[in-house]
Amino acid sequence: MRLIAEGLAGERGGESVFSGIELALEDGAACVVTGPNGSGKSTLLRVIAGLLPAAAGTVRLEGGGEAFPTVASASHYLGHQNAMKPALTVAENLGFWRDFSADAETKSGLGVDQALEAVELGRIGHLPFGYLSTGQRRRTAIARLLVCRRPVWLLDEPTAGLDKASERRFAGLMGEHLRGGGIIVAATHLPLGLEGTVELRMVG
Amino acid sequence: MWALYLRDLRLAFRAGSGALTGVIFFLAVIATIPFGVGPDLNLLARIGPAILWIGALLSCLLGLDRLFQADREDGSLDLLVLEADRHMPALTVLVKCLAHWTASVLPLVVASPLLGLFMNMPAAGIGATTLTLLAGTPAIAFIGAAGAAVAVALPRGGVLISVLVLPLAIPVLIFGVSASYGAVNDPEPFLPPFLILAALTLFSAVVGPVAAAVALKYGTD
Numbered sequence: 349m350r351l352i353a354e355g356l357a358g359e360r361g362g363e364s365v366f367s368g369i370e371l372a373l374e375d376g377a378a379c380v381v382t383g384p385n386g387s388g389k390s391t392l393l394r395v396i397a398g399l400l401p402a403a404a405g406t407v408r409l410e411g412g413g414e415a416f417p418t419v420a421s422a423s424h425y426l427g428h429q430n431a432m433k434p435a436l437t438v439a440e441n442l443g444f445w446r447d448f449s450a451d452a453e454t455k456s457g458l459g460v461d462q463a464l465e466a467v468e469l470g471r472i473g474h475l476p477f478g479y480l481s482t483g484q485r486r487r488t489a490i491a492r493l494l495v496c497r498r499p500v501w502l503l504d505e506p507t508a509g510l511d512k513a514s515e516r517r518f519a520g521l522m523g524e525h526l527r528g529g530g531i532i533v534a535a536t537h538l539p540l541g542l543e544g545t546v547e548l549r550m551v552g
Numbered sequence: 553m554w555a556l557y558l559r560d561l562r563l564a565f566r567a568g569s570g571a572l573t574g575v576i577f578f579l580a581v582i583a584t585i586p587f588g589v590g591p592d593l594n595l596l597a598r599i600g601p602a603i604l605w606i607g608a609l610l611s612c613l614l615g616l617d618r619l620f621q622a623d624r625e626d627g628s629l630d631l632l633v634l635e636a637d638r639h640m641p642a643l644t645v646l647v648k649c650l651a652h653w654t655a656s657v658l659p660l661v662v663a664s665p666l667l668g669l670f671m672n673m674p675a676a677g678i679g680a681t682t683l684t685l686l687a688g689t690p691a692i693a694f695i696g697a698a699g700a701a702v703a704v705a706l707p708r709g710g711v712l713i714s715v716l717v718l719p720l721a722i723p724v725l726i727f728g729v730s731a732s733y734g735a736v737n738d739p740e741p742f743l744p745p746f747l748i749l750a751a752l753t754l755f756s757a758v759v760g761p762v763a764a765a766v767a768l769k770y771g772t773d
Binding site for chain 2: 425
């Protein structure tokens with residue numbers, strides 16, 4: 349599977365924020381997008397996911413087969429917001445995304461309990477999401493990446509709010525995902541603790 | 553899809569969701585009318601179906617602004633839109649509408665016979681009005697979804713949604729009320745306006761979600 353971006357340009361409110369982005373990521377490759385605030389990191393991720401139209405250029409996925417015809421269908425998008433409901437419990441939130449996102453081909457993700465164990469939140473599955481701390485909320489959102497297998501992870505500031513131990517654990521999860529043939533595009537200021545990554549510097 | 557329906561229902565019945573606001577508003581409107589109109593029982597019985605319908609229509613509009621906005625604020629909407637290849641966006645919207653209808657509008661229909669008594673309506677009139685509300689209110693939810701999707705990015709979108717949706721919901725009101733009158737006033741027919749009402753619901757069940765899905769797709773930023 350290859351994630352390819354050619355001559356990609358993005359704009360916000362009619363103003364160009366970046367242009368001419370070239371990217372080609374094979375199975376097991378990670379790309380870290382860095383750059384100052386407002387340089388278009390989040391916009392780039394949203395354009396790749398298909399949430400924003402590209403001003404120019406194309407993004408496509410090669411070799412996805414029938415299960416993953418488009419980038420959006422192959423991707424987990426982890427944005428600034430955690431996409432969880434404060435009124436539902438952590439387990440209900442994850443269970444919903446597992447049931448909603450999975451279909452026959454992709455039902456190979458972890459169970460809700462296992463995913464919570466993987467982010468070391470095993471004992472708080474019964475609590476309403478609204479009761480959690482910022483870091484615990486982020487870890488729950490990270491557990492969402494595990495309950496349904498998707499080859500491409502698009503991560504926007506994934507470690508925001510995490511403590512050192514959680515950052516290391518998340519680096520481990522990303523490492524596993526890459527070893528399993530996944531692709532990661534992550535926008536961040538902080539080093540993610542991954543080796544052998546491509547760096548894409550946005551200059552703004 | 554079933555998971556989405558169940559999630560939205562759960563959310564509606566958990567604390568702080570405001571799903572019951574509509575019923576309480578409906579109750580407040582209908583309970584006030586007899587005091588304003590005065591104790592003319594014949595007049596109350598005559599305007600009863602129309603008042604129930606207008607009350608239900610306005611109550612339906614109350615919760616609409618949160619239909620997509622709540623999902624947008626916590627980022628869920630992005631993920632729902634991204635699932636377009638697995639779940640047709642219009643179908644996702646339809647399921648959300650059905651959950652909204654079950655949680656916020658069905659209680660109005662259930663409460664309407666009781667409120668019909670406040671208006672001194674005859675048993676046949678109460679039955680007919682409840683039936684027309686049951687058949688007609690889904691149309692308001694589907695039309696409302698299109699309005700809610702257009703206004704999803706606006707922080708105070710509630711009024712805009714009402715302005716967008718009310719003109720489109722007027723035919724539903726007209727045929728709903730005329731079918732209710734048809735059931736009690738003899739020369740007027742019941743079945744033709746009722747069937748048109750049902751047709752309006754079916755028509756908007758197709759057009760509303762498709763329009764809302766298009767609006768949501770272009771509304772992401």
